[in-house]
Amino acid sequence: MNTDQLNKLSGDLYNLMLYLHNKIFHPNDVIKNLPIPPSHVKVIIYLARCGISSISDTAKKLGISKSNMTPIIDKLISEGMLNRSNDPNDRRVLRIELTDKAHEFIKTQENAIKASLAKKISSLNSEDLEALSEHVIGITDIILKVE
Incomplete structure (x- = not known):
C-alpha cells in the first residue's frame, strides 16, 4: 500500500473514531x-x-x-x-x-x-x-x- 493510500485510510479511521465518539459511544455519557x-x-x-x-x-x-x-x-x-x-x-x-x-x-x-x-x-x-x-x-x- 502506498503512502497516499495509508494517509487516506488513517483519515478514514480517524473519521470513524469521531463518528463512534459522537453517535455511538460518548465517554461523557458513561462517566456521568x-x-x-x-x-x-x-x-x-x-x-x-x-x-x-x-x-x-x-x-x-x-x-x-x-x-x-x-x-x-x-x-x-x-x-x-x-x-x-x-x-x-x-x-x-x-x-x-x-x-x-x-x-x-x-x-x-x-x-x-x-x-x-x-x-x-x-x-x-x-x-x-x-x-x-x-x-x-x-x-x-x-x-x-x-x-
Whole structure:
C-alpha cells in the first residue's frame, strides 16, 4: 500500500473514531453515570486487564503521579474494590489487585454500556444491523493484528 493510500485510510479511521465518539459511544455519557471518579475507574480497568500490579507500575502505565496514586488506591481499598499486599520477592514493592466487588462493578458497568449501545443501534433496520455486525467483526479481527 502506498503512502497516499495509508494517509487516506488513517483519515478514514480517524473519521470513524469521531463518528463512534459522537453517535455511538460518548465517554461523557458513561462517566456521568459512574459512582466513582474517572481516575479510579482507570485503575480498575487497568487491573482488570493486567491482573496484579505494583502501585508504581500502575501509576506509570496510567500516567498518574505517585502522589496522586496513593489517595486513589486508599479510596479504592476503603470502598472494598482493591486489596493491597507486599510483593513476596521484594518487601519494598506494594502490589494491588481487584476484589470480587470490583469485578462485579466492571460487569455492571459493562452491561449498562452494552444496553445503551443496543438502544442506540436499535433504530437501524435488520439489513443495516447485519452489515454492521459483519463489519465490526471484520474490523476487530484486523485491528487485533496491529502492533
